[in-house]
Amino acid sequence: PRAVRRADYRAPEWQVPRIALDFDLDPAATRVRAVLEVERSGDHNAPLQLDGDGLEPLSITVDGQPAEWQATDRGIAIALTGERHRVETEVLIHPERNTQLMGLYASGGLLCTQCEAEGFRRITYFPDRPDVLTRYSVRMSADKARFPVLLANGDPVGAGDLDGGRHFAEWDDPFPKPCYLFALVAGDLVANRDTFVTRSGRAVELGIWVRSPDLAKTDHALAALKTSMRWDEDVYGREYDLDVFNIVAVDDFNFGAMENKGLNIFNSRYILADPDTATDYDYDAVAAVVAHEYFHNWSGNRVTCRDWFQLSLKEGFTVYRDQSFSADQGSAAVKRIEDVRSLRAAQFPEDAGPLAHPVRPDAYLEISNFYTATIYNKGAEVIRMMATILGPEKFRAGSDLYFDRHDGTAATVEDFVCAMEDAGGVDLSQFRLWYSQAGTPRVSARLEHEVGSGRAHLYLRQTVPPTPGQPAKDPMVLPLRLKLFGSETASALGTEQLVLLKDGEAEVAFETVTEPPVLSINRGFSAPVIVETDRSAAELAFLSAHDDDPFARYEAMQQLMLDTLVAAVRHGRADHAPVVEAVRNTLTDPNLDPAFVAEAVLLPSDSFIGDQLAVVDPEAIYQAREALRGELGRTLADHWRTAYEGAQDDRFEYSPAAKGRRRVRTVSLGYIAASGAADASSLAFRQFEAADNMSDRQGALTTLVNSADDEAREAALDIFYNRYAGNALVLDKWFSTQALSSRPETLARVVELSHHRDFTLANPNRARSLVGAFSVNQRAFNAADGAGYRFVADQLIALDKLNPQTAAKLVPPLGRWRRFDEGRAKLMRAELERIMRTPGLSKDMAEQVGKSLD
Ligand code: HT7
Ligand code: ZN
Numbered sequence: 001p002r003a004v005r006r007a008d009y010r011a012p013e014w015q016v017p018r019i020a021l022d023f024d025l026d027p028a029a030t031r032v033r034a035v036l037e038v039e040r041s042g043d044h045n046a047p048l049q050l051d052g053d054g055l056e057p058l059s060i061t062v063d064g065q066p067a068e069w070q071a072t073d074r075g076i077a078i079a080l081t082g083e084r085h086r087v088e089t090e091v092l093i094h095p096e097r098n099t100q101l102m103g104l105y106a107s108g109g110l111l112c113t114q115c116e117a118e119g120f121r122r123i124t125y126f127p128d129r130p131d132v133l134t135r136y137s138v139r140m141s142a143d144k145a146r147f148p149v150l151l152a153n154g155d156p157v158g159a160g161d162l163d164g165g166r167h168f169a170e171w172d173d174p175f176p177k178p179c180y181l182f183a184l185v186a187g188d189l190v191a192n193r194d195t196f197v198t199r200s201g202r203a204v205e206l207g208i209w210v211r212s213p214d215l216a217k218t219d220h221a222l223a224a225l226k227t228s229m230r231w232d233e234d235v236y237g238r239e240y241d242l243d244v245f246n247i248v249a250v251d252d253f254n255f256g257a258m259e260n261k262g263l264n265i266f267n268s269r270y271i272l273a274d275p276d277t278a279t280d281y282d283y284d285a286v287a288a289v290v291a292h293e294y295f296h297n298w299s300g301n302r303v304t305c306r307d308w309f310q311l312s313l314k315e316g317f318t319v320y321r322d323q324s325f326s327a328d329q330g331s332a333a334v335k336r337i338e339d340v341r342s343l344r345a346a347q348f349p350e351d352a353g354p355l356a357h358p359v360r361p362d363a364y365l366e367i368s369n370f371y372t373a374t375i376y377n378k379g380a381e382v383i384r385m386m387a388t389i390l391g392p393e394k395f396r397a398g399s400d401l402y403f404d405r406h407d408g409t410a411a412t413v414e415d416f417v418c419a420m421e422d423a424g425g426v427d428l429s430q431f432r433l434w435y436s437q438a439g440t441p442r443v444s445a446r447l448e449h450e451v452g453s454g455r456a457h458l459y460l461r462q463t464v465p466p467t468p469g470q471p472a473k474d475p476m477v478l479p480l481r482l483k484l485f486g487s488e489t490a491s492a493l494g495t496e497q498l499v500l501l502k503d504g505e506a507e508v509a510f511e512t513v514t515e516p517p518v519l520s521i522n523r524g525f526s527a528p529v530i531v532e533t534d535r536s537a538a539e540l541a542f543l544s545a546h547d548d549d550p551f552a553r554y555e556a557m558q559q560l561m562l563d564t565l566v567a568a569v570r571h572g573r574a575d576h577a578p579v580v581e582a583v584r585n586t587l588t589d590p591n592l593d594p595a596f597v598a599e600a601v602l603l604p605s606d607s608f609i610g611d612q613l614a615v616v617d618p619e620a621i622y623q624a625r626e627a628l629r630g631e632l633g634r635t636l637a638d639h640w641r642t643a644y645e646g647a648q649d650d651r652f653e654y655s656p657a658a659k660g661r662r663r664v665r666t667v668s669l670g671y672i673a674a675s676g677a678a679d680a681s682s683l684a685f686r687q688f689e690a691a692d693n694m695s696d697r698q699g700a701l702t703t704l705v706n707s708a709d710d711e712a713r714e715a716a717l718d719i720f721y722n723r724y725a726g727n728a729l730v731l732d733k734w735f736s737t738q739a740l741s742s743r744p745e746t747l748a749r750v751v752e753l754s755h756h757r758d759f760t761l762a763n764p765n766r767a768r769s770l771v772g773a774f775s776v777n778q779r780a781f782n783a784a785d786g787a788g789y790r791f792v793a794d795q796l797i798a799l800d801k802l803n804p805q806t807a808a809k810l811v812p813p814l815g816r817w818r819r820f821d822e823g824r825a826k827l828m829r830a831e832l833e834r835i836m837r838t839p840g841l842s843k844d845m846a847e848q849v850g851k852s853l854d
Helices: 212-217 219-236 280-295 308-329 332-351 373-390 392-406 413-424 430-436 537-546 550-571 577-588 594-600 606-611 618-635 637-646 656-674 680-690 694-705 710-723 728-739 746-753 764-775 787-802 804-809 812-819 822-836 843-853
Strands: 014-024 030-040 048-051 056-062 069-072 075-078 084-093 103-107 110-114 134-143 149-152 155-161 166-177 184-187 190-197 203-210 244-250 263-267 303-305 409-411 442-450 455-463 478-486 492-501 505-510 517-521 530-533
Touching: 048 084, 056 075, 110 244, 110 263, 134 149, 134 184, 149 166, 184 244, 184 263, 190 212, 190 219, 203 212, 203 219, 212 219, 219 244, 219 280, 219 308, 219 392, 244 280, 263 280, 280 308, 280 656, 280 694, 303 308, 303 392, 308 332, 308 373, 308 413, 332 373, 332 550, 332 594, 332 606, 332 812, 373 392, 373 413, 373 430, 373 478, 373 492, 392 409, 392 413, 413 430, 442 478, 442 517, 455 478, 455 492, 478 537, 492 505, 517 530, 517 537, 537 550, 537 577, 550 577, 550 594, 550 606, 550 618, 577 594, 577 618, 577 637, 594 656, 606 618, 618 637, 618 656, 637 656, 656 680, 656 694, 680 694, 680 710, 694 710, 694 728, 710 728, 728 746, 728 764, 746 764, 746 787, 764 787, 764 804, 787 804, 787 812, 787 822, 787 843, 804 843, 812 822, 812 843, 822 843
Parallel strands: 014 134, 203 244, 244 263, 303 409, 442 530
Antiparallel strands: 014 030, 030 084, 048 075, 056 084, 069 075, 103 110, 110 184, 134 166, 149 184, 155 166, 190 203, 442 455, 455 505, 478 492, 478 517
């Protein structure tokens, strides 16, 4: 396959101002008629190129006459002589056979579509590129008993009965859109409905459509939708623009959700929530994804992307918007901690590995491989840095300008940056490197204090590591929020500064530093970089107790823990005392929010510890972490008990405070278990049985699944399984909890689970719950004999035959071979090579595996 290059972009030669689509829906064979009004764009003789993938053409006409068309490597080409023509096509497609879940497919008795990025070509012939904006009218007919509900984009304009038990519905979308935003759904669905009145007084009919047994689980999503709609009006001045807004939940979905105009389609995991089946984490994720997809109505739909290289234009900006929304709904500090933790877990390793790419990539083989943490999460950090540099008022002026200038068009990253420059009166020339240079910058910071003069000097140095295809890098603009604290008085020495580090090296001077200073740097994680300082354990412990920025406080604690664990891995032992004392201080500070405490006392993950080491030794990391966990558990035993008991609520309540208490309870239970307390598993079992919510139940189950008490573990797993048999989303938790277990027999258990009657690779959630979860279990996946690698490779080979997109997303853990010892590296490479040799390997997998081997 040939790479698509950003530099090769050419504007479309033909536009399609209008399309009328007519679907004769049937799961086995659906007939799709399309009438395209096409319009020549510019002076050229190029034929009309229509993409098509797997379509069975029945007829193709131009202006009512049979067309002369040629098959091309990506669809058909039709030579046209005039400026405007009417092109009509009729094709047959087979939704039931569609296991890739791209285009029109069947899921649990429904018919639904997924068109981003290039799925529309699997429905009909069309120029499947985001810079072709078209007005859609859609007619669907289907069996009325099986598919009583027929939904599409825009507003409903007609419906009625037909002969033979069939019926039809017509929808019209007044907003021109790229075809990746096309959607339809047909099925036996019910809706949780409400009305939202926009600030200009437009009444919008809202509907969350699910199968009837799930209706009771949709209130949280509906509430989140209304809150998001108001928030986007208040914070960004963006109002909704159609008379209806529908969301449909489906069980088989490659991703989280999809922002189709007026008809969002969701993975049911991000819609359905009730206390018995969803954890607090799930509740938060539902609200965040509902908000994310809703916010796309402006950042993505009203202003879309010119080409897929601009993907972060909509995704980075929209993630930034949903992060800000979630921060406004609860604890902003905890939200920032969670976002940074996931950036470090997913994006930093991506940026340091064979799949590293810039936020605006230069080339791809398969665009669906580029829906990455770099495009989404690093992209959001880039927007956040612009917001930091401009300040809130100018940033808002920049976003207003961007929406005003580009409404109804397909824009570029460059357009966004220009709007920020023009509204903010700033020069972002050098800042643009964030879009073109891959790799996580490293900043080293050294603070020197001259006792006599009362001056202090901060010496900063940045380096940007080489990444595939980019051996040398220029210095970037790094906005670093920093502040000094006096180690004697524990008070701030001056106010916070925003330093823009633009050169390779810089010096920042501080006056009137009257006592030994301690450096608080990259507060709020103002730049997505790795900061290296020479701060001592005592200084980090000091900051963890006294910094007035909660994120910096958390960060100091993490760094202290990380330094201790890295020392333990390197030398076989380390001084645990500073960590124990810092955790004691945090745990007993009555002024801290419990939700913050729960995050701050958690040790860095095995993988994050591994990321700090030149060669990852999974077993040594696991042992070092367990030793520190055990010590914390034993030394602070009484505090964990007090915290555990003090955080008990009588009844479930969904509020930030109650969520914080539940989190403290589960984290404390984990430490009680780590201490080796004799009653740990009975305590966990009691929590497991008495829980009136999934957070408490799953928290207890995780503790039991990691415990050596075979009887309690197996009993809890059986009870959980039987209680939730038939509930796919909860069974996913049953699979993933076992796949993430730290027990030595996890690999054998996972292999056994892959033959379980409830396991199937055909459902992406289920595949991810076992194979995806197992491959991030650093210890089990990296078993020294390579059995973990072999298992994952076998699964990926099988999954690729059904769903290449989902399979390709699971390749990265195998591509981390350079980070391991020679033995493991060889075994991982052997599995990658075996996958590469598989006959009929998809383009998706070939790209991911090929790059991972390079
Ligand atoms: N914009 C949506 C992306 C998406 C997607 C991409 C590839 C394959 C399937 C997909 N489903 C949804 C999701 C979002 O970021 O909002
Ligand atoms: Zn998105």
